[in-house]
Amino acid sequence: MTDTTLLQAGDRTVPPTADMVALKTGLFIDGTYGPAVSGLCFEVIDPANRQPFAQVARGGAADIDRAVAAARRAFDDGPWPRMTGAERGAVLRRMGDLIAARRDELARIEVRDNGKPLPEANWDIDDTAGVFHFYADLAEGLDGAEQPIPLAMPSFTAKAVREPIGVAGAIIPWNFPMLMAAWKVAPALAAGCTMVLKPSELTPLTALELGAIAAQAGLPAGVLNIVSGFGPEAGQPLTEHPGVDKLAFTGSVPTGARIMATAARDIKAVSLELGGKSxxxxxxxxxxxxxxxxxxxxxxxxxxxxxxxxxxxxxxxxxxxxxxxxxxxxxxxxxxxxxxxxxxxxxxxxxxxxxxxxxxxxxxxxxxxxxxxxxxxxxxxxxxxxxxxxxxxxxxxxxxxxxxxxxxxxxxxxxxxxxxxxxxxxxxxxxxxxxxxxxxxxxxxxxxxxxxxxxxxxxNCSQPTFTEAPWGGYKQSGIGRELGRWGLDNYLETKQITRRTATEPWGWYLK
The missing domain is CATH 3.40.309.10 (Aldehyde Dehydrogenase; Chain A, domain 2)
Incomplete structure (x- = not known):
């Protein structure tokens, strides 16, 4: 971390290039962009020339508190978890369409942010749109998906229903910035969860763009919140926050181990996609x-x-x-x-x-x-x-x-x-x-x-990845699976509902 990352908002102007004029650089909390509580920002560096080309709000613990509070309100009192799967699917499909429509612009941001060749960035944005479309279909499939449970005892019926787990906290890496955001945001929203997303401080820009895309698609305020910042200042407060019900992380083994240990304090649900030496x-x-x-x-x-x-x-x-x-x-x-x-x-x-x-x-x-x-x-x-x-x-x-x-x-x-x-x-x-x-x-x-x-x-190949198929590893490569129906399961709870159908007294106490 260099001194140039410790800027007050407005201290220094990074000249925008023609394709970077409309970048979203504030935190996206409760449906609007704004500065960090501290007023600090940090520079985003183009790795091809080591030159800064944007400044982004530097979120901290106070901003995580605001974001989690917004997500909590949106889950506990807002419409999103109570919508039908078809209604949520319609919003996700619009998000995918908007991403596809902005493909060239988003890919160029990804290249400046991450360094990857433009054709690969184009593939990533295409895949990102596809992820939202895929989970739009799965959201629709949640309607009427109750599972009857046969019981041996008469006068009782039972069923299993799937419900959103609550507020999800997600921390994503820098190697596929927008795609890794989609791998977590799309299934969480499809399930009916609300979310606080913390992108890597090295590549925050396309993740921040998701806020505007979500709002344009009709996602209610507070359902998706995006806090850019550094791990100790924003990531750790997110993993430790008592208002978060589920943690999803992609990154290194040491950081994943710390998140798992932190989650154990509150018995939070955790999914981890960690390292490899394949x-x-x-x-x-x-x-x-x-x-x-x-x-x-x-x-x-x-x-x-x-x-x-x-x-x-x-x-x-x-x-x-x-x-x-x-x-x-x-x-x-x-x-x-x-x-x-x-x-x-x-x-x-x-x-x-x-x-x-x-x-x-x-x-x-x-x-x-x-x-x-x-x-x-x-x-x-x-x-x-x-x-x-x-x-x-x-x-x-x-x-x-x-x-x-x-x-x-x-x-x-x-x-x-x-x-x-x-x-x-x-x-x-x-x-x-x-x-x-x-x-x-x-x-x-x-x-x-x-x-x-x-x-x-x-x-007879290496690396082809498909949204429909499960993604995750054995041993120290992680816990749980992303993508496919398995990715949706990360953000759903299973509830048993048993009904007694007889009208006469049960007979244990009343004689």
């Missing part, structure tokens, strides 16, 4: 060009800043050397630069701090493994937060770089001799978010997929 197993019968393409997409897409990135690659011994040579040759060809530039496939990392973390990890890796290519800052791009696509090989099983999540464009590759060895090495991790296997043998793929200890498994 394996990709390549058997010798896989076409080499396909293997190389999916390895590269699995680790270099989004600059490797992906929780499920297949950053550990296991290659059958007989094709290990030719695959390594081809992989290194293709990695060196990747066009690196500003995400707004046509043809760029690898943008800057999200911040100078993240760049330094990844570069430090690479230096440590050089002492543990063979550096095949990359390993530094691309020539001519020293003014931005760039890191070359980097490949390591021949490390020991206990090497730090093989076992720890780096969250950057760095892949580690090891050979294996047998299917059993590949499975053992793939599962030998404290993480279990995702895993992938590539082979022309369908039966082998099914065997390996069944043996993986991971919540997401890809066969």
């Amino acid at each position: 394996p990709l197993v390549v058997f010798a019968d896989t076409p080499l060009d396909q293997a190389v393409e999916w390895i590269m997409f699995g680790i270099f897409w989004n600059q490797g800043e992906v929780c499920s990135a297949t950053s550990r690659v296991l290659v059958e011994q007989s094709i290990y050397e030719p695959l390594m040579a081809r992989l290194a040759d293709e990695a060196r060809k990747i066009t690196i630069g500003n995400g707004m530039t046509d043809g760029v496939l690898l943008g800057p990392l999200v911040s100078a701090e993240q760049q330094q973390k990844v570069l430090a990890a690479i230096e440590r890796g050089k002492t543990e493994a063979r550096l095949v290519c990359g390993g530094g800052v691309p020539e001519g791009l020293e003014d931005g937060c760039f890191v070359q696509p980097t490949i390591f090989a021949d490390m020991a099983e206990d090497a730090w770089i093989w076992r720890e999540e780096l969250f950057g464009p760095v892949v580690c590759v090891k050979p294996f001799a047998t299917e059993a060895e590949a499975i053992r090495l793939a599962n030998d991790s404290r993480f279990g978010l995702a895993a992938a296997v590539m082979s022309a043998d369908a039966a082998r793929c099914d065997r390996v997929a069944a043996a993986f200890r991971a919540g997401i498994v890809w066969i």
Whole structure:
């Protein structure tokens, strides 16, 4: 954190660019934008050139109090939880339509905020609109979804009903800013919950835009509140707030562990999507060009800043050397630069701090493994937060770089001799978010997929993600599932209602 983040609102003007003129930079609480109680703001930095291009209100504990109070009123006394699912679905569908209509503008904000190439940002905004449309359909399906329960005892009937859990607090990361917001906001609103959303301080802008989109779509005031700010000042007060019924978090394992411990004090419901060190197993019968393409997409897409990135690659011994040579040759060809530039496939990392973390990890890796290519800052791009696509090989099983999540464009590759060895090495991790296997043998793929200890498994591909399918991991990769019907379940309670249908006295006390 630098001194430039400690600005009083209005202290300094960051000149807006043509595509950033109408940015929402205030906190969105109870249906309106406004400054933080402290009057402080912080700068948003473009990682392609390390220059500030916006100032955003810096929320704190007092702002979280205001936001939770608004969400509490909207849940306890407002119309949103009492609307039909079809009525809520109509609002969510309008939100998706509005996001789709603003796709080009929102994608360009995402590039300036995060650094990713513009085509990838376009995909993200398309997916964000799709998430709202998907949960609009699920909201409609909640109407009339009571489940009768057969009972053995006569004169009684029972049913199970689903109800919104209450006020949800959500904290999202910086790697897919608007999409990660949608993964939590859309199912929570579909369920009838109200929410306080805390985006990453590194990438707050598209999340803040959701407030205006929600209001335009007809979402009642107080249902969605968005507080930008830093973790200790805004995130921690949100997780500790007694007015919050449910916590949803995507981010690092240490932060997730702290949130889980905090939630235990009040027995809050928690869902966590945490880190990964995901394996990709390549058997010798896989076409080499396909293997190389999916390895590269699995680790270099989004600059490797992906929780499920297949950053550990296991290659059958007989094709290990030719695959390594081809992989290194293709990695060196990747066009690196500003995400707004046509043809760029690898943008800057999200911040100078993240760049330094990844570069430090690479230096440590050089002492543990063979550096095949990359390993530094691309020539001519020293003014931005760039890191070359980097490949390591021949490390020991206990090497730090093989076992720890780096969250950057760095892949580690090891050979294996047998299917059993590949499975053992793939599962030998404290993480279990995702895993992938590539082979022309369908039966082998099914065997390996069944043996993986991971919540997401890809066969002959890596990283495709679908709103309809569950997302989440085993072990230290988290608790619960997002997306699909599973994502809606995160924000619903189940209530049993039993009715006695007989009219005569029960007979226990009255004789």
